[in-house]
Amino acid sequence: xxxxxxxxxxxxxxxxxxxxxxxxxxxxxxxxxxxxxxxxxxxxxxxxxxxxxxxxxxxxxxxxxxxxxxxxxxxxxxxxxxxxxxxxxxxxxxxxxxxxxxxxxxxxxxxxxxxxxxxxxxxxxxxxxxxxxxxxxxxxxxxxxxxxxxxxxxxxxxxxxxxxxxxxxxxxxxxxxxxxxxxxxxxxxxxxxxxxxxxxxxxxxxxxxxxxxxxxxxxxxxxxxxxxxxxxxxxxxxxxxxxxxxxxxxxxxxxxxxxxxxxxxxxxxxxxxxxxxxxx
Amino acid sequence: xxxxxxxxxxxxxxxxxxxxxxxxxxxxxxxxxxxxxxxxxxxxxxxxxxxxxxxxxxxxxxxxxxxxxxxxxxxxxxxxxxxxxxxxxxxxxxxxxxxxxxxxxxxxxxxxxxxxxxxxxxxxxxxxxxxxxxxxxxxxxxxxxxxxxxxxxxxxxxxxxxxxxxxxxxxxxxxxxxxxxxxxxxxxxxxxxxxxxxxxxxxxxxxxxxxxxxxxxxxxxxxxxxxxxxxxxxxxxxxxxxxxxxxxxxxxxxxxxxxxxxxxxxxxxxxxxxxxxxxx
Numbered sequence: 169x170x171x172x173x174x175x176x177x178x179x180x181x182x183x184x185x186x187x188x189x190x191x192x193x194x195x196x197x198x199x200x201x202x203x204x205x206x207x208x209x210x211x212x213x214x215x216x217x218x219x220x221x222x223x224x225x226x227x228x229x230x231x232x233x234x235x236x237x238x239x240x241x242x243x244x245x246x247x248x249x250x251x252x253x254x255x256x257x258x259x260x261x262x263x264x265x266x267x268x269x270x271x272x273x274x275x276x277x278x279x280x281x282x283x284x285x286x287x288x289x290x291x292x293x294x295x296x297x298x299x300x301x302x303x304x305x306x307x308x309x310x311x312x313x314x315x316x317x318x319x320x321x322x323x324x325x326x327x328x329x330x331x332x333x334x335x336x337x338x339x340x341x342x343x344x345x346x347x348x349x350x351x352x353x354x355x356x357x358x359x360x361x362x363x364x365x366x367x368x369x370x371x372x373x374x375x376x377x378x379x380x381x382x383x384x385x386x387x388x389x390x391x392x393x394x395x396x397x398x399x400x401x402x403x404x405x406x407x408x409x410x411x412x413x414x415x416x417x418x419x420x421x422x423x424x425x426x427x428x429x430x431x432x433x434x435x436x437x438x439x440x441x442x443x444x445x446x447x448x
Numbered sequence: 449x450x451x452x453x454x455x456x457x458x459x460x461x462x463x464x465x466x467x468x469x470x471x472x473x474x475x476x477x478x479x480x481x482x483x484x485x486x487x488x489x490x491x492x493x494x495x496x497x498x499x500x501x502x503x504x505x506x507x508x509x510x511x512x513x514x515x516x517x518x519x520x521x522x523x524x525x526x527x528x529x530x531x532x533x534x535x536x537x538x539x540x541x542x543x544x545x546x547x548x549x550x551x552x553x554x555x556x557x558x559x560x561x562x563x564x565x566x567x568x569x570x571x572x573x574x575x576x577x578x579x580x581x582x583x584x585x586x587x588x589x590x591x592x593x594x595x596x597x598x599x600x601x602x603x604x605x606x607x608x609x610x611x612x613x614x615x616x617x618x619x620x621x622x623x624x625x626x627x628x629x630x631x632x633x634x635x636x637x638x639x640x641x642x643x644x645x646x647x648x649x650x651x652x653x654x655x656x657x658x659x660x661x662x663x664x665x666x667x668x669x670x671x672x673x674x675x676x677x678x679x680x681x682x683x684x685x686x687x688x689x690x691x692x693x694x695x696x697x698x699x700x701x702x703x704x705x706x707x708x709x710x711x712x713x714x715x716x717x718x719x720x721x722x723x724x725x726x727x728x
Contacts, residue, residue, distance in 0.1 A: 358664040363719030384638040392716035436672035439643030443668040
């Protein structure tokens with residue numbers, strides 16, 4: 169795959185890493201960045217993450233072959249629609265939002281059916297945010313979910329698949345509802361729990377937090393500006409998963425209150441089997 | 449510090465690592481291991497973790513200068529009492545149990561006040577258990593809590609402090625109640641939550657579990673034979689911490705149900721501030 173001009177909208181960790189990965193793998197001749205924050209633009213130009221930077225998409229989109237929208241999930245749909253209104257026919261559009269159903273619906277309602285948009289979500293990231301933490305290898309060996317709807321053309325899906333594979337990722341196609349239900353369990357519920365574990369830690373115990381606490385709460389360092397919109401956008405599946413976690417914690421509580429070793433063993437064993445199967 | 453004969457009772461991850469660390473730092477001339485499982489003994493002898501191994505403490509204790517009990521927390525008190533009955537006057541005894549109050553009470557009730565026992569807990573470990581996962585550097589730069597009671601002699605406390613410092617650790621002295629309350633928050637609550645997050649994961653979503661889920665649930669791979677006794681032993685402080693976590697999760701649930709961005713931001717920001725302060 170070879171792209172003449174790649175435009176990345178939103179130069180945070182994800183956008184910066186898309187730009188760096190495309191450059192490292194010589195996938196794009198020119199990488200243009202769009203960000204409302206001049207600081208992110210200046211940093212990205214000075215460090216060579218992008219070739220050119222703009223505060224507004226208007227100047228950045230026209231010559232683009234592929235536009236990747238990497239803004240917070242509550243801004244993605246509007247940014248895709250704006251980009252679509254500015255680009256030439258044939259320009260591909262995609263995003264990296266952690267939720268898909270709301271974005272897809274909003275985009276498909278606002279745009280004609282022949283718009284070449286495919287929603288995506290790379291299952292890669294870090295608790296460290298911002299372009300300064302971008303990494304060209306962020307997507308290597310990682311799974312990228314692309315979502316398919318009745319309006320998705322196979323040509324667009326193939327091209328976006330090729331794009332992510334060129335950046336070293338593996339691609340799987342899902343329906344948006346199934347994606348959102350899955351990430352409620354695999355990403356959003358753990359995020360809430362990590363935040364809660366950190367938030368309730370009594371002051372003065374910091375020095376006693378060893379690797380176990382640190383691992384379990386690492387993602388609580390994620391940027392609330394990224395995460396609040398994700399949790400709100402996907403709140404129905406998240407509330408379902410939270411109810412089931414509550415039930416499980418309640419079983420553990422009961423086992424502790426009754427000093428019921430057998431039930432506690434069974435619960436811990438079940439958790440261990442699931443986690444062991446994931447590997448390191 | 450120089451120890452003629454060090455005896456380690458219980459050759460799991462902790463016991464194996466104590467033996468390896470003492471050997472690496474040339475702290476002990478001879479390291480004896482005791483374990484009821486012949487496999488752990490054979491492995492530890494073959495790999496040079498220990499010089500000699502015994503299935504029962506009777507043969508291993510008499511010549512010992514320092515005995516470190518590294519069995520599961522529900523066996524430690526009995527193992528300390530047995531070791532104390534077999535050792536020469538002047539032998540130091542300590543343990544590495546993750547809970548302290550119950551062990552200390554049981555040991556102090558069973559032994560004369562002049563027994564040289566100091567309870568300890570290295571805040572170091574791994575989700576990987578067993579002597580095969582032992583590491584000579586497990587305690588380097590880590591905090592070891594030693595517990596002080598009315599019956600603790602300063603001579604014994606000083607010697608055990610010297611022992612851990614010689615293995616590269618930092619030592620802090622606490623009362624057993626304060627220790628147990630603290631680790632309920634910093635270790636036991638995160639363990640339960642990680643186990644619950646793993647246990648409730650719907651089948652078929654394994655491939656979608658990226659670094660966030662893996663970090664948050666890593667400690668769920670811990671051995672239930674180690675962890676059930678810890679959670680049961682410390683259940684009162686753990687139930688208190690679980691109630692406060694429940695309240696926090698309930699606040700997040702309310703914020704999601706009301707789509708209350710401001711409250712959600714505040715909760716995530718509080719979690720981020722606490723976690724950021726811990727560093728990597």
